[in-house]
Every structure is written in C-alpha cells, then in structure tokens.
Amino acid sequence: MRSRARVLSSIQASDLEYNDGISHYLSSNSEVSKCVVEPGSAEDVSKILRILGRTRTQFAVKGGGHAFNPGFSSTPGVQIYMRRFSSIHYDAEAQTVEIGIGLLWDDVYAALAPFGVNVVGSRSKGIGVAGPALGGGLSFKSNQYGLTVDTVTSYKLVKPEGQIVTVNSASDSDLFFGLKGGLNNFGIVTTFTLKTFPQTQVWGGVITFVPTELSKVNEAVSFFSSEVKDPRAMINLAYISIMGSIIPAAHIFYDGPTPPTGTFDRFLSISTLTSDVKTRSFLDFFQVGDANATIPRGRSHTLSLQAFTPNIVETIVEQAQFWGSKLATQSGTMVVYVLEPFLPDAFNRSKSATAFPPNRSPAFLPLEAIFEWTSPSSDHIFINAIKESIGNITAAAVEQGQSLVPSLPIYGNYAIDNIPLEQIYGQNVPRLKALKARIDPCNVMGLAGGFKF
The missing domain is CATH 3.30.43.10 (Uridine Diphospho-n-acetylenolpyruvylglucosamine Reductase, domain 2)
Known part of the structure; x- marks a missing residue:
C-alpha cells in the first residue's frame, strides 16, 4: 500500500x-x-x-x-x-495488516480507511506505532478487542546478535509472549502484523467544560465508569490545571453512528466552552484536536485504580489544583490528570499470556499524570512532585477502600523511569529475565535505555 x-x-x-x-x-x-x-x-x-x-x-x-x-x-x-520502515500491507483475506515500525498511527488509520477496516491503536495524533505494539497499547477499541498487543499475530524481529526472525505463537511462543509488552529488551522489531476489524462511522469528539461545572463533570465520570457497560463506548477525561485553575476536557467515543440514549447524557447536559461531538468517520474523529507540538520539558507517571469513585475523583481534582498552583512559580506550564475508565473486563479479551499486563484480573483502570514545564533547572522539582502526587492518590485510594491499588500493574508507557520492574510486570519478571538471558546473552539491548530485565 x-x-x-x-x-x-x-x-x-x-x-x-x-x-x-x-x-x-x-x-x-x-x-x-x-x-x-x-x-x-x-x-x-x-x-x-x-x-x-x-x-x-x-x-x-x-x-x-x-x-x-x-x-x-x-x-x-x-x-x-526507524522512519524508513514505513510500509503498510493490508491482507483482506487474512483480515490482517503488516505495519512498519517507523509509522505513526495517523498513517495506519488513513491507509486502512478506504477498506472499511481498522486496528486497535493509539487515541492521539502523532503517536508512533512502536510504543503500543511493544508496550501494551490502550485504545478506544480496547473495551471490544483488548490491548494492541492482544491483536498482534506476528513480529519481524532482528535479534540482538543480528539474526532476522519472524516471531509468532508457533515459532517461539515464549519470545512472542515477551515481545507483547516487553518493550525493547529482545532486539529491534522492524514490522508487525495486526488483526483488523470492520469500521463503520463513529460518534464522538472533544468537549471542554465550563470550569464552574466541575462537580457535574466529576459526577458524570464516576457514573460512566460504574454504570455504562456498552463496550463500544469510551471516554478519556482530562483535568487540565493551569496555575491551579481546572479546565475539564473529555474525549468521547462511540464505535457506531449513534450512541444509545443515556450513554453520555450526563456529559452532554453540562455547560461547555467548546464541543465538536458528531457522527463522522473514524479518521475524522482521530484528527480532532491540535497536532502534537514539541513541549519544552515534561514527564508522566501513573497508577491503576480499582474504580473511579466520587471520592477518588475528588482526590484527583484536589491534586490537580494543588500542583497546578504550586508548580506555576517553578516554570510549570500545565498539570494534567487523565482518567481512563475502561470496562472491568476490557483486558480479558485475550486468553493468551503477555508480558504486560502480568495478570488480567482483578480489573485495573489507568490514571496518567503529565507535568510540563520550561526550565531545565526545575527538572528535579517536577520529577519529585509527580512522584509525590501519584503517591498521594495511591494512599488516598487505599484509605478509601481500594486496598488492591498498590499491587495492581501500572502501564509502562506511562510510568516514570527508575521504578521496580514488578510494578509493571508483576510475577512475570523472573520469566522475562530468563527470556532476556536466552535471547540476548551478551546484553546488547542493555546498551539501550528503557525498563531492563
């Protein structure tokens, strides 16, 4: 193609x-x-x-x-x-697509649109395919089909000592397991093959809410997380804090032309600053919002929750207000907390073991914090602050009855560096270390950064 x-x-x-x-x-x-x-x-x-x-x-x-x-x-x-690995080959008979590792999801969605099919990929423009394909992959379609790695059927891999192999469940099931979430530990992937799924028109867009309606937004996301069970419905809710003032923004998605009554009604009843929600092609929906311009400095971190209860949502908002205000004097430009209320069984769509997540039950719901700033001299302040904030939310969740939160796996593509591997990979760490020793006995991939086994 x-x-x-x-x-x-x-x-x-x-x-x-x-x-x-x-x-x-x-x-x-x-x-x-x-x-x-x-x-x-x-x-x-x-x-x-x-x-x-x-x-x-x-x-x-x-x-x-x-x-x-x-x-x-x-x-x-x-x-x-890796940008020259930019091929896309759609196989209509097999219902798969082979994707070059140097592409953006923007390229993939645009190439597949004429065929009326799609894949489980990124929710934001400007994201490369490599991170989700090797780290996990959270998608607007995850409620229906699981993670990106759950839909990978094979990888073309250059092993650390130079051998070129195709890896799938039949050729090397242990290595296939490791590549599905194990990031760059086992060599360099050049292409991978994904399952495709039929794609109709969708309904959705981005809504920014009037800041004075914050309590209604909080109630709406808690209701959505606990009560909406339609796997075609999904939102990402961001609390954007600028100097402590919160602007809530929701990226709303329904995988069909019209959502059933009641699915998003609470969000749609709230006063807005902007809204472009409508029926459209998936490609048009994906292209909503500004392109990813380069940001001076930033870091993200994450935890997984058992539920987005009213109490924990209030805690998250308090953290956004506090850190947005405090860090503004240290060259902070923006503090963002993104709630991702997937269905409790979203990560059970695949029965095959993967490096990430290490377990599919109990359910875990990602919360990502993103701190942005301008001055290099403030790096340590923001890194310590985002760690402290995630720690504060974790402690509050436990106090509020979410006792499993400290042991739930966190998403590696959101996680800050220098954390224990067990926080991402749980009980899979010994198996992944043994696999790394087999595939890369000379530790060539240890010369590259990342979470290392």
Whole structure:
C-alpha cells in the first residue's frame, strides 16, 4: 500500500536531517547523539546491531519519538531512527495488516480507511506505532478487542546478535509472549502484523467544560465508569490545571453512528466552552484536536485504580489544583490528570499470556499524570512532585477502600523511569529475565535505555 525508500544512511550533526533523527515530543528527551543511523531494511538493522554489540556502543531506537523518559528512545551514542520502515500491507483475506515500525498511527488509520477496516491503536495524533505494539497499547477499541498487543499475530524481529526472525505463537511462543509488552529488551522489531476489524462511522469528539461545572463533570465520570457497560463506548477525561485553575476536557467515543440514549447524557447536559461531538468517520474523529507540538520539558507517571469513585475523583481534582498552583512559580506550564475508565473486563479479551499486563484480573483502570514545564533547572522539582502526587492518590485510594491499588500493574508507557520492574510486570519478571538471558546473552539491548530485565 505504501513504503519509503529502503536505503541505509548515516546522518552527522552537520546534516540537515540530524535534528529530525534526535528530536522528540518532549524536547527534554532529545539528546545530542554522536550520529543518527537510518536503516532501510532488516539486514541493515542486523549489521548495525552486530557493530554496536561488538564495540559496546551505547545506542537508542526511535520510532515516533513520544517516549516520556529521557534515554528510553534517545542517547548520546548512536541514534537508530526507524522512519524508513514505513510500509503498510493490508491482507483482506487474512483480515490482517503488516505495519512498519517507523509509522505513526495517523498513517495506519488513513491507509486502512478506504477498506472499511481498522486496528486497535493509539487515541492521539502523532503517536508512533512502536510504543503500543511493544508496550501494551490502550485504545478506544480496547473495551471490544483488548490491548494492541492482544491483536498482534506476528513480529519481524532482528535479534540482538543480528539474526532476522519472524516471531509468532508457533515459532517461539515464549519470545512472542515477551515481545507483547516487553518493550525493547529482545532486539529491534522492524514490522508487525495486526488483526483488523470492520469500521463503520463513529460518534464522538472533544468537549471542554465550563470550569464552574466541575462537580457535574466529576459526577458524570464516576457514573460512566460504574454504570455504562456498552463496550463500544469510551471516554478519556482530562483535568487540565493551569496555575491551579481546572479546565475539564473529555474525549468521547462511540464505535457506531449513534450512541444509545443515556450513554453520555450526563456529559452532554453540562455547560461547555467548546464541543465538536458528531457522527463522522473514524479518521475524522482521530484528527480532532491540535497536532502534537514539541513541549519544552515534561514527564508522566501513573497508577491503576480499582474504580473511579466520587471520592477518588475528588482526590484527583484536589491534586490537580494543588500542583497546578504550586508548580506555576517553578516554570510549570500545565498539570494534567487523565482518567481512563475502561470496562472491568476490557483486558480479558485475550486468553493468551503477555508480558504486560502480568495478570488480567482483578480489573485495573489507568490514571496518567503529565507535568510540563520550561526550565531545565526545575527538572528535579517536577520529577519529585509527580512522584509525590501519584503517591498521594495511591494512599488516598487505599484509605478509601481500594486496598488492591498498590499491587495492581501500572502501564509502562506511562510510568516514570527508575521504578521496580514488578510494578509493571508483576510475577512475570523472573520469566522475562530468563527470556532476556536466552535471547540476548551478551546484553546488547542493555546498551539501550528503557525498563531492563
């Protein structure tokens, strides 16, 4: 369907394309690399890994560049930029699509739209396919089909010592398990294949609410989380705090032309600042909102809740108000808390074991905190603050009766660095460490950043 020229190139700091290779969504995650290498084939990747492993050279692999932790897809060493892996091949008979790891979900959705099919992918523009395909993948379609990794049928992988293999449940079931959530520990993926699903028109858009209606928004999200059981219905609710003033915004989605009466009525009855909710194509729905412009500095962190009860929602709002106000004097530009009320059984759609999540029950509901700021000298202040805030919400949840929260798995693509692996991978950590030792005995992938087994 589409592809870009597959030619290996090395880009030096003096070349015009160098900045493209090292740039990230967060400028705080862009490091000055020795050089940028753009492989054009799996064979190129194999050669690169062999050289890096032999010389023990630090490196990083970048897809879309949306990682929130410095060093996870950036490096002062060799930056491998995967953008030339841009092919998309739809197989109507098999109902699958093979996707190059250098693409954005924007590209995938646009390519599949003419065929009336879709995949379980990102909810926001400008996100690379690599993170969800290797880290888990939370989607507006997860209530129906599970995580992105639950719909992967195979990966094309360049192993750390250079071997090129296709990995699926039949070829190496343990490695297939590890790639589904295990991030960059087992080599470099060049393409992967996803199941596709029929796609009709959808209903949805973004609503920003009048700040004085905050209590109604709180009630609406708690009601939605506890009472709405339609797997085609989903929202992301963001509490955006600027200098302590909260603007609630909801990204509302129904996977069909019209939602049943009552599904979103509480949100639709609240006074708004803006609203563009309507029946539209999925591609049009996905393109709502501003493009992801580069942000000076930022970090995210996360926890998983058992429920978005009225009490815990109030706690989250209090945290947004407190930190938004306090951090404004330290060059803070925005503090955001995003509630993701998936159905309790959303992650039970697949019965196959995956690296993430380590367990499918009990249910866990992600909450992501995102702090943004401008001054490098304030980095430690914001990193400590976001950790403290997540700790405060965790403690409040336990006090309010959500006793399982400290033991629930958290989503690695949202998590801050330098946390215990068990918080993401739970009881899977020993199995993943043993798999890493088998696949990468020389620890070549240890030369790249990320959560390491």
